[in-house]
Amino acid sequence: MKNRDEIFKLYIDPDNFREMFHTPFFQNGYIYASNGSIALRVCGNMLKKKNILKSQKPDCSNLFPETEKEKTVSVNQLNKLLWAADMIEKTTKTATYVKCKECEGSGKVTWQYGDYTRDCECPVCNGSGNIRKTEKVNIEKRIFNKDAIIKLEGSEFRAEHIQIIVKTMKLLEITEAKMQWDKNTKSMKVVFDFGNGIAVLIAETHFYQI
Numbered sequence: 001m002k003n004r005d006e007i008f009k010l011y012i013d014p015d016n017f018r019e020m021f022h023t024p025f026f027q028n029g030y031i032y033a034s035n036g037s038i039a040l041r042v043c044g045n046m047l048k049k050k051n052i053l054k055s056q057k058p059d060c061s062n063l064f065p066e067t068e069k070e071k072t073v074s075v076n077q078l079n080k081l082l083w084a085a086d087m088i089e090k091t092t093k094t095a096t097y098v099k100c101k102e103c104e105g106s107g108k109v110t111w112q113y114g115d116y117t118r119d120c121e122c123p124v125c126n127g128s129g130n131i132r133k134t135e136k137v138n139i140e141k142r143i144f145n146k147d148a149i150i151k152l153e154g155s156e157f158r159a160e161h162i163q164i165i166v167k168t169m170k171l172l173e174i175t176e177a178k179m180q181w182d183k184n185t186k187s188m189k190v191v192f193d194f195g196n197g198i199a200v201l202i203a204e205t206h207f208y209q210i
């Protein structure tokens, strides 16, 4: 399996409060990795199980559904859907400053009462010597809105999940995957089969119950 560790990393969630989502685990011939909303299953024969712990909990024997109907999807098709989905602009702000006229940039002003003089912090610029003039908003880059809804072959997915599918396909160096639907719930659970015993399950609802 190409890029095994990078692929597993896409599916686990080390910060999740549930320990079962922290690392991949081996169970009944398969290696599973999940963050609670998306799950990767790899047939154990495909790779060395070095450094992967065996775990009987959670029981994943019924996690992946029996599927029917199949549709081939390409990485290009998924990428196009991602780019057409809702995006967020990531911005940074740049402020420009001008020299304070009151203190001429020194940050200090002199008060004078007759013969008595005293230096004080400039009340206009608060002693900085500069006045904030404008704030420029720079668009750094456009990023995916991970919660955007992507419609694909009659099912709806979060952009975040489609992005993980695309990344996985790139790491596996494949251009096509097979979409398969749960026989019982129809569009509720969808499997992306990458071949060679590697598959991903996306459920519309979270599967914390596993």
Ligand SMILES: [Zn+2]
Binding pocket: 100, 101, 102, 103, 104, 105, 106, 107, 108, 122, 123, 124, 125, 126, 127, 128, 129, 130
């Ligand atoms: Zn000033």
